[in-house]
Amino acid sequence: MSFLVLDKLTKRFGDHVAVDALSLAVEQGEFVSLLGPSGCGKTTTLQMIAGFVEATSGSATLEGRDLLSMRPAQRGLGIVFQSYALFPHMTVTQNVAFGLEMRGVSRAERESRVAEALALVGLAKLADRYPRRMSGGQQQRVALARALVIRPRILLLDEPLSNLDAKLREEMQIELRQIQRTVGTTTLLVTHDQAEAMALSDRVVVMNAGKVEQVARPDEAYERPATPFVAAFLGKTNRLTVDGAEVTVRPERIRFCNEGSGMPGRVAARIFQGNHWLYHVDTGSGRVIVIRQNAGDAVPAEGDNVRIAW
């Protein structure tokens, strides 16, 4: 039996079905992302697991034990909130020590575990600061340390990086992945950012309107999307009708080719994006997005007639 098992977990708010019979099995040590647009039910799912929202029906078991009948305090989960939800009136050390204090851990052990957790997230020097005096990235690390220090059975991350700027977010992704590998905690991440989900997870759960669209490895879901929704949500995609059949092609798989092969088209727009060029090509079966790496070669200009193939 898997470590965490969600079976037909459902949440209704009045007539609205927020989460519709979600079933999922997560293995110990796995990093799984719930990915979807806002309102798809991913956060509600996380809150049902955490115990902040009561499930309408279905079950959730952790190591074979029913999770839903436990109070949030008993579930032993580490949670990092989107707003970080740090205690503003406590220093970093006090924040991180709070969970240990609630568990009756002795002062000496508390101190060494807090120091260990702060070292893990690289904040040992800021132990006596108050959260208001820290940057978003630092607060985020405190929240992570606070969640990990109690040695949670599962780490729940609710859009943990969405309040950071793009560059910092990328750094934190790498760091988060490293930390998770180090401590080996089973992790469930909720995010609307497909790049983040793909970068971090062993498996992604793509959700839409309360239902699971696909559960797969990130590369699998990207290359072989189970539904048009998954294809469109995981990066840019072209849907073309070729010879009466609908095909889905990723923009980076399309190349320009010589006269006599491929599909004719005209470059409607060309946008430089540093490491790659983005083209909009008008063809007989509609507009096609093409992404070509910037290899320093000569590139077609706007208005050029080209031929594309994949």
Place this chain on the structure above:
Amino acid sequence: MTAVDPHPGPLPRQRVTLRPWLLSLPALVLFAAVVVTPLVMTVVLSFHDFSTMGGIKPVFILKNWHDVFTDEYYREMFGRTIRIALWVTAICAVAGAPEAYILSRMSARWRGIFLLAILGPLLISVVARTLGWALLFGGATGVVNQALMKLGLLSRPLPFMFTETGMVVALSHVLVPFMVLSVWAALQRLDPQVENAALSLGASHATVLTRVVLPQAMPGVLSGAIIVFSLAASAFATPAIIGGRRLKVASTLAYDEFLNTLNWPLGAAVAVLLLAGIAAIVFGANRLVERRYASVFE
């Protein structure tokens, strides 16, 4: 982080610094005319002499101040004023802070209704509200006293009129909305997820309240306490109605000196001392709050 302006322009001329003063001039003139001037005149008045025969004499003497500070009678009045204000502040904090927390946890619709219920009384004159208490508890004819006596729960009416307890009860009733609003404002800034975070870390609901919610509400409780204390210490209508002339506080004492004894200089000394006392306590408390919470809340 240091931001460096890549295109530093010419420095603004110094003349500009005059503008804020010019802009606030009308307000400053009004303030000087209607607040500072009468206040200074009151202070000056407190040093004048008074006799029943000769009236007010514009001389400089310390008699009034000497009386106010040494006479047991005045000490009793000021002691009572501070005692009542402290009790009212404590009761408002104990009643108002939980009320504000419950309010902040309500759904928007119910919150609107309850907020109206809390603030509604502020629309009614303090005199009317205090007279209401007098009707309920005023001696043997008070409605509640009569009912309780008829039920056999009391043999004598509850003493309310002309008691400090009566003043404290009536003033708390009048002032508790200020505490609720102040604490509520502090709780508005509280991230609702913070309570969930504490729960997930193993805290019980009681621990969440004492360790997480209350400390964050404390700046609101303290600023509410400052408001309630200063309003209670300077209240006039409620002590005048409940305490009458039998049980005076500083403000009713000053009123009596001005309008009954006609000893304006003495009344002025009492009024100035009351003002200075409240100002000292309020500024002191404010400084304390700011220092205590500066690093936590901006």
